Amino acid sequence: xxxxxxxxxxxxxxxxxxxxxxxxxxxxxxxxxxxxxxxxxxxxxxxxxxxxxxxxxxxxxxxxxxxxxxxxxxxxxxxxxxxxxxxxxxxxxxxxxxxxxxxxxxxxxxxxxxx
Amino acid sequence: xxxxxxxxxxxxxxxxxxxxxxxxxxxxxxxxxxxxxxxxxxxxxxxxxxxxxxxxxxxxxxxxxxxxxxxxxxxxxxxxxxxxxxxxxxxxxxxxxxxxxxxxxxxxxxxxxxx
Numbered sequence: 593x594x595x596x597x598x599x600x601x602x603x604x605x606x607x608x609x610x611x612x613x614x615x616x617x618x619x620x621x622x623x624x625x626x627x628x629x630x631x632x633x634x635x636x637x638x639x640x641x642x643x644x645x646x647x648x649x650x651x652x653x654x655x656x657x658x659x660x661x662x663x664x665x666x667x668x669x670x671x672x673x674x675x676x677x678x679x680x681x682x683x684x685x686x687x688x689x690x691x692x693x694x695x696x697x698x699x700x701x702x703x704x705x706x707x
Numbered sequence: 708x709x710x711x712x713x714x715x716x717x718x719x720x721x722x723x724x725x726x727x728x729x730x731x732x733x734x735x736x737x738x739x740x741x742x743x744x745x746x747x748x749x750x751x752x753x754x755x756x757x758x759x760x761x762x763x764x765x766x767x768x769x770x771x772x773x774x775x776x777x778x779x780x781x782x783x784x785x786x787x788x789x790x791x792x793x794x795x796x797x798x799x800x801x802x803x804x805x806x807x808x809x810x811x812x813x814x815x816x817x818x819x820x821x822x
Contacts, residue, residue, distance in 0.1 A: 599754035609721070610748055630747045633725060636762055639714035644759060647751055672822050679822075682795065682815040696818035700797040703811035707787050707794075 608674065609633070613666045615659050625650040625659040629667040631674060643671030645681035664694045723789065724748070728781045730774050740765040740774040744782040746789060758786030760796035779809045 593601070603610050609631040615624045627648035634640050645667050650660045671679045682702040683691060692698075708716070718725050724746040730739045742763035749755050760782050765775045786794045797817040798806060807813075 595753055596750070599748075599750050602754060603748055603750055606724070606748060609724075612750060628750065630745065630759075632745045632759070632761065633714075633718060633721060634762065635711070635714050635718055635727060635743065638710055639717060644745075644747070646747065647749065668820060677822055678819055680797065680817060680819045682797065682817050685816050688816060688818070691818040694820075696820045698816055699819040700817040701800050701803060701813055702795060702797050702815040702817050703803070703806040704793055704795045704814040705783060705809070705811045707792055 611667070611670055613663055613670065615663055617654075623651070624654040625663045627663045627667050629671050629679070631671065631676065637677075641671075641674065641676045643667070643674075643676040643679040645671075645679055648681075660690065661694055664691075668695070726782070726785055728778055728785065730778055732769075738766070739769040740778045742778045742782050744786050744794070746786065746791065752792075756786075756789065756791045758782070758789075758791040758794040760786075760794055763796075775805065776809055779806075783810070 603612070610628065612626065612628045614626045616622065617624055628646050630644040630646060632642045632644060634642060645664065648660060648663060668679050680699070681691065688698060718727070725743065726746070727741065727743045729741040731737065732739055743761050745759040745761060747757045747759060749757060760779065763775060763778060783794050795814070796806065803813060
């Protein structure tokens with residue numbers, strides 16, 4: 593089992609709160625785009641759920657055919673279906689325009705602490 | 708069972724990837740500060756972990772005694788202990804200074820989509 597396979601096996605044990613979506617080329621079987629959404633269960637607001645979108649990537653060879661927007665739409669739909677009241681994500685400032693096209697609005701600032 | 712108790716019972720079933728920390732007044736038993744950290748398991752970077760700090764609050768009557776920084780330090784320590792390589796959070800721009808004091812650096816922008 594490769595490290596990636598072992599990682600996916602581990603992720604599968606976490607249930608539906610760690611969801612990974614992919615777009616696959618039906619001919620080659622190659623993954624063209626992927627992204628994930630982490631479902632947070634809050635203890636405030638009556639135990640509501642929030643989706644955190646992470647790691648949206650599109651294969652360089654498959655750009656300009658809107659696969660990024662399709663994978664984001666898919667993750668948003670998953671989060672909505674599972675009962676989230678909102679979806680959030682952090683991105684570099686130059687991706688604001690892309691996410692606005694996907695229906696997002698700029699909200700806050702992200703802070704990070706690296707170990 | 709109250710709605711809050713039912714919510715905490717549900718959270719307990721999610722294991723150590725939904726962690727809630729509190730600071731309690733040892734005399735009154737009143738909760739003075741709380742915050743949570745959600746542990747994300749990525750499938751990239753060798754299946755590494757990232758801590759997402761959420762919902763840091765301090766009781767109005769207990770401010771100016773650095774409980775906010777103490778609860779954040781506690782959540783950061785938890786995330787580090789559990790093996791995260793970084794901790795991230797989203798905050799309003801006027802809280803940048805507080806989180807910088809806690810060791811964070813400004814990183815990206817947060818985008819949100821409400822259902």
